[in-house]
Amino acid sequence: MLGTTLSRWTMSYFAAALCALIGAEALMAAGYGFPSADLRAPETLFLVHLVVIGWLSLLLCGALLQFVPVLIAHPLHSNTLPLPALAFLLTGLAGLLGGFLQFASVPGSGLPLFPFATMALAAGFGLILYNLGRTLASVRPLPLAARFVGVALLSLAATVALGATFALSLGATISNPLALKITAAALPLHVAAGIGGWLTFAAIGVSYRLLAMFMLAPELEGKRPHMVLWLGAGALAVTILGGLGLLLTNESLLPALLLGGVLSLAALGLYGADILFLYRARKRRILELNSEMTAYALASLAAAAVLALTFTVFHRFSGQIGALVFLILFGWLTGLGLAKLYKIVAFLTWLECYGPVLGKVATPRVQDLVVESHARKWFFLYYAATWAATAALLASSVFVFRLAAAAMLVVTSAIIVQLVRTRLLSNVSGPVALPAGVRPPRLLICLPESG
Numbered sequence: 001m002l003g004t005t006l007s008r009w010t011m012s013y014f015a016a017a018l019c020a021l022i023g024a025e026a027l028m029a030a031g032y033g034f035p036s037a038d039l040r041a042p043e044t045l046f047l048v049h050l051v052v053i054g055w056l057s058l059l060l061c062g063a064l065l066q067f068v069p070v071l072i073a074h075p076l077h078s079n080t081l082p083l084p085a086l087a088f089l090l091t092g093l094a095g096l097l098g099g100f101l102q103f104a105s106v107p108g109s110g111l112p113l114f115p116f117a118t119m120a121l122a123a124g125f126g127l128i129l130y131n132l133g134r135t136l137a138s139v140r141p142l143p144l145a146a147r148f149v150g151v152a153l154l155s156l157a158a159t160v161a162l163g164a165t166f167a168l169s170l171g172a173t174i175s176n177p178l179a180l181k182i183t184a185a186a187l188p189l190h191v192a193a194g195i196g197g198w199l200t201f202a203a204i205g206v207s208y209r210l211l212a213m214f215m216l217a218p219e220l221e222g223k224r225p226h227m228v229l230w231l232g233a234g235a236l237a238v239t240i241l242g243g244l245g246l247l248l249t250n251e252s253l254l255p256a257l258l259l260g261g262v263l264s265l266a267a268l269g270l271y272g273a274d275i276l277f278l279y280r281a282r283k284r285r286i287l288e289l290n291s292e293m294t295a296y297a298l299a300s301l302a303a304a305a306v307l308a309l310t311f312t313v314f315h316r317f318s319g320q321i322g323a324l325v326f327l328i329l330f331g332w333l334t335g336l337g338l339a340k341l342y343k344i345v346a347f348l349t350w351l352e353c354y355g356p357v358l359g360k361v362a363t364p365r366v367q368d369l370v371v372e373s374h375a376r377k378w379f380f381l382y383y384a385a386t387w388a389a390t391a392a393l394l395a396s397s398v399f400v401f402r403l404a405a406a407a408m409l410v411v412t413s414a415i416i417v418q419l420v421r422t423r424l425l426s427n428v429s430g431p432v433a434l435p436a437g438v439r440p441p442r443l444l445i446c447l448p449e450s451g
């Protein structure tokens with residue numbers, strides 16, 4: 001990673017994402033949306049998109065703007081586009097959430113929020129797709145992790161296209177029969193493309209590389225990770241393209257969803273075997289906190305896969321889908337996101353501050369920017385609260401769920417305090433923190449090397 005160009009706006013993406021996460025956890029603790037409201041209620045749609053666009057997509061976009069160039073050892077196509085993309089995404093998200101509020105019949109002004117949100121979100125995600133797509137297109141052959149990202153970007157395009165169709169139909173902007181047919185039946189495809197294809201597939205690809213990098217384990221490029229790529233991409237193609245085909249011929253989506261599910265489970269099984277291999281083959285015997293906590297996120301993903309299979313076999317899937325999606329969004333994706341942020345914020349801050357003077361003056365190590373013993377208990381409590389919330393959803397206990405969500409809110413805030421301390425170099429004391437030639441980092445933007 002040394003010699004890498006720093007992505008100027010990645011910290012701003014992370015900050016906006018963390019605000020959305022805190023907002024979502026506060027709403028869950030306050031009893032807004034599922035499980036206090038129905039799964040398809042506008043309040044739940046509000047909450048879900050605050051999490052999947054506001055938190056997870058912004059986090060992933062910020063991370064990919066920094067890491068795609070690292071994955072392919074080639075600079076980002078444009079360093080100018082990330083800022084307007086962020087502005088469009090935030091504006092679009094606000095519009096979409098406003099549209100859901102209008103739907104929930106909170107007195108609104110009757111503004112055409114859904115069409116506005118659709119245009120802004122399409123512009124924001126479009127700029128991200130163009131920028132990352134052009135960057136990936138400049139290298140052949142693509143390394144394995146970058147291929148996962150490529151498939152994830154295609155899935156993001158499908159998610160946004162379906163979401164836009166829904167929003168325009170719900171906003172009564174279009175009345176085309178095909179669009180209405182898609183809106184009536186394609187929700188499972190939107191969810192699979194968004195949570196499975198975009199968020200999970202990108203996380204899997206990036207985790208291969210980050211786990212190897214941070215645990216000093218060998219890079220995996222063999223047959224098994226390629227099988228994960230092909231099975232996963234096949235699962236997405238069967239689900240999204242096959243599902244659309246069935247929908248357009250007035251057939252049930254079930255065969256596409258079942259076949260896609262079987263292929264996904266096979267891909268996840270092989271991915272699990274790869275990750276176990278990486279943990280065992282690592283050279284760094286004592287795990288850093290980020291790798292240790294990633295293991296709990298991976299355990300949540302494995303638990304979600306087992307639960308999905310069990311619910312399908314016992315015909316309980318549709319009754320427990322809320323708990324399952326919650327475990328995937330918070331146990332797997334948020335757990336992984338927070339664990340990796342803990343390292344990435346330290347690493348990027350270190351690179352930004354000390355990279356230019358390395359070898360010229362004495363500098364702290366990356367690990368000096370964090371105090372793992374302080375953060376560890378918060379991470380443990382985060383997983384405990386998330387798993388308790390999942391159990392409460394499985395047992396249909398709204399009260400216990402709200403208590404657990406309140407605990408998640410408190411511990412996430414404590415983790416954010418740790419991230420801010422790392423970013424501001426508060427954990428490094430004495431003159432070694434700012435030797436000659438080092439300027440203090442800014443919270444929200446990374447400044448390129450001053451030389």
Ligand code: HEM
Pocket residue numbers: 039040041044045048049052053057096117118121159160162163164166167170183187190191194195198
């Ligand atoms: C970027 C990743 C996205 C993910 C992971 C995602 C996920 C979801 C999920 C899980 C639901 C079902 C929620 C429920 O039933 O409670 C949903 C519904 C919906 N999404 Fe998204 N979404 C994404 C992006 C978008 C975008 C960009 C738009 C609009 C431009 C959008 C518009 C909608 C609408 C309108 C619905 C409601 C559909 C209906 O009830 O008929 N989504 N989405």
